[in-house]
Amino acid sequence: MDVQRVILIAALALISYMLVLQWNDDYGPAQQQTASAQPAETVSAYANSGEAELPVVGAASDAGADVPEAANADAQTAVAETQVSEELINVSTDVLQVVIDPRGGDIIKVALPKHEDVLNSGNPFVLLEQNSNRTYVAQSGLVGRDGPDAQKGGRPLYSAASTEYSLDDNDSLNVDLTLTQENGVAVTKRFTFNKGEYRVGLDYIVDNQSQESWNGVLFGQIKRDGSADPSQQTSMGMKSYLGAVFSTEENNYQKVNFGDMDEERFKQNSPDGWVAMVQHYFVSAWIPAPGAEYTYQSRKLNGNYIVGFLSPSFDVAPGESQSVSATLYAGPKDQEQMEATAPNLKLTVDYGILWWIASPLHTILTWIHSVVGNWGLSIIGITLLVKIALFQLNAKAFKSMAKMRKFGPEMTRLKEQYGDDRQKMSQEMMKLYQKEKINPLGGCLPILVQMPVFIALYWVLMESIELRHAPFFGYIQDLSQMDPYFILPILMGGTMFIQQMLNPTPPDPMQAKIMKLLPIIFTFFFLWFPAGLVLYWLCNNVLSIAQQWLINRQIEAGDDKKA
Structure with a gap:
């Protein structure tokens, strides 16, 4: 019976995988832009018009003009x-x-x-x-x-x-x-x-x-x-800004x-400043000569x-x-060139409110790439560095979860002993937590700490022109786009499932069911995320599993000091 169940589950998983692949081919976000068979011919804007299209100088209205009209x-x-x-x-x-x-x-x-x-x-x-x-x-x-x-x-x-x-x-x-x-x-x-x-x-x-x-x-x-923005190739997740930006003395990025x-x-x-039209990965901007008021x-x-x-x-x-x-600047959001062109122009690489995390991440990512020469390996490298930086914080959280796992039978016994007397059961549980130095919310800490880094890295991958069409290995030829065969998201979901096996089972049955569904939910959402972002989360999960497994062994062996 068990063998039959395994075979049925495997068959169902394979069929589901094939259905998702086919759905993506038919309805999912396009991996490539569809170019017309005959590109449109470039033509003069004034080939068939004798009227000027300029803005107005010294007048209250444009009078239908597209470029400035004379004041006199x-x-x-x-x-x-x-x-x-x-x-x-x-x-x-x-x-x-x-x-x-x-x-x-x-x-x-x-x-x-x-x-x-x-x-x-x-x-x-x-x-x-x-x-x-x-x-x-x-x-x-x-x-x-x-x-x-x-x-x-x-x-x-x-x-x-x-x-x-x-x-x-x-x-x-x-x-x-x-x-x-x-x-x-x-x-x-x-x-x-x-x-x-x-x-x-x-x-x-x-x-x-x-x-x-x-x-x-x-x-x-x-x-x-x-x-629409022709450089925006993904249709799911957050979108890059499309529109105008003004940089003035009053507001350097509006x-x-x-x-x-x-x-x-x-x-x-x-005085000075610039005006730009921004889209995903690319920007055009007019920067007047400094030294005058515009x-x-x-x-x-x-x-x-x-x-x-x-x-x-x-x-x-x-x-x-x-x-x-x-x-005139017309090209990719090359931070080095934009910084040399005009003050604040590199702000068009818009990392959002987490720019203070994303900007250093981009700097570190670029430095790693200068050493390893592959952006996928650079993402793995930055994942390792982030993990090292948060090692002690994660260790405390994993230690708390390991103790909850170790004393899980004791918690079950208290629940059975006091039955419906919730107040008494809560008191005894709190005594156990205090005695063994267990933080029941400690397991949430690693995820909460990782989320700002995760979101910041998302914007780094979204906004950094260096990662556009950047290959990893094998079939992944563009880390800024989704994994075409969903291998990385499925592996990521598998690592989440392994993490759950290392964690203590929540005492509340409803919470336990929700936790079991999380790997499936996350896998589904990550199917259309950029491959580079999924690679980061996958590597982070693998490193977390290794750290948590080691701490679990130490706690179960009674060696709390090493843990």
Whole structure:
């Protein structure tokens, strides 16, 4: 009978496992993003429109504009008629593939060749794009009284020496877009790309050879529709933030999500600062040059969410030349590069309220990886370090549980002796606890202590670009995604069951039944958790089992001092 029961349970477990695998294939969270058979073609945002889409300077409303309008329409200066091509400009570096629209000089596509869209696809992850599927672009220009982006007839059409640029073996690359206004003012829009960097320098050089003073305002903005985050590949568990972030003197990290922009506009003046659009693992941000007070603002227009900055107005005297600048960061949440780009920009790696635990964990995890060269082994290493740090605290808890296990028969005898006299039974139990130094709640302590570390590590795995597509061994090729065959969650559930066998059985029958269900419940929840997180919990359970087994043996042998 016992053999038959074992066979039936094993068969049921196998069938359940196969059903879960099939359910995951049919309905579960996708392990990979499904790419369309024909990617949408990158197009100019202004190819079929003669109207400019800019923000407003010195006005109360946007009047339907998407980029700033002039404060003084009577002083507008026309852009000289020139024969220039509207063919898109392609720029390639070792870490960026950029497409620039000569109409306005906006960056309308950024692809990241060092980061695949889907594991082993060979295709770069596309961060910014302008096509029929999605709008997410980085715009910039000169508005104000004489700015070319404020003139009638739409965005200015720049000319360039080529439509193809490549960094090749050089350390830096300048891409110049030029135009000449009718009054003789020459405007050069220069993008600077550096080897290995995700930040792009922007310089506007205004050479005023006219007879009158020239006045303008620099703007930089990010325009994005409300589409889902393409880098968020898991559909269960906590989600990374998707939306805008402003960094100002008043608040160095202020989230303004799409719902906030639906309700009202954000507007604030601040010296320096930056504005960003954040998603899972990746970020785009405009950082104006330090040393001036900027206006930061958000708005919603034609279904798109727009966040950006406006510089103070500046004048260029006749016969003089002047430049204004800003920096665009478009790439992964690389903490080292972001810290070098702007103060507080690395806060876009959002670890939540447990950042004070998560940040050191990330530092330690990175250091271990520099030694072992595998992120899975790094997670095992950090699990061991956390276990060592909490060794004494866990030892006290395990010692208390071991004593409860040892004196379990005595507790059962007291329960049978005093029957329904709960008060007397509680008194005798308390005497036993005090005499043997037993803490009945001690078993909860290890879990309570581990939970903040567990949640903090969850956010480290969620937010650290280093772990995206990071392999472990064998079939686990991405620690930031779920185990495709659920092996790690099942092993984790098995270790929880072994832990329960080492623990004393709760005296309350209902509590005992709930405890028996916990391994099953936890296994189910962990099925779709990132494999790296399950690996951490599995290793933690194995180390806990070893420590608890040793303490149990010492307590049962009567050697309390060693325990």
